[in-house]
Amino acid sequence: MTTWDTCHCHREHATAKGFLRCKLPALKWITGHGDHALIAWCGAPTITLWHDANRAADAENLLHAIRCSTDCRQAHQIVHIDHTRKARQ
Ligand SMILES: [Zn+2]
Numbered sequence: 798m799t800t801w802d803t804c805h806c807h808r809e810h811a812t813a814k815g816f817l818r819c820k821l822p823a824l825k826w827i828t829g830h831g832d833h834a835l836i837a838w839c840g841a842p843t844i845t846l847w848h849d850a851n852r853a854a855d856a857e858n859l860l861h862a863i864r865c866s867t868d869c870r871q872a873h874q875i876v877h878i879d880h881t882r883k884a885r886q
């Protein structure tokens with residue numbers, strides 16, 4: 798699984814949601830809680846967050862099946878957000 802642990806701002810973010818909002822300013826919406834992000838890149842990026850990697854994988858399978866939007870091109874990705882990592886010195 799892909800892990801994102803650094804944001805361009807090099808600050809530590811309190812939550813994965815804060816990290817993703819900062820890292821992806823084009824984000825359309827983000828919902829849920831947890832450090833596993835299911836990202837749909839098909840239009841403006843949308844994200845659902847999950848505590849559990851297995852739940853995120855289930856959600857991804859569902860998204861592939863029902864499609865995220867009318868513009869869906871199956872560009873879905875799960876990323877683990879390691880937002881607590883300290884900025885590099
Ligand atoms: Zn940031």
Ligand SMILES: [Zn+2]
Pocket residue numbers: 837838839864865866868869870871872873
């Ligand atoms: Zn899609």
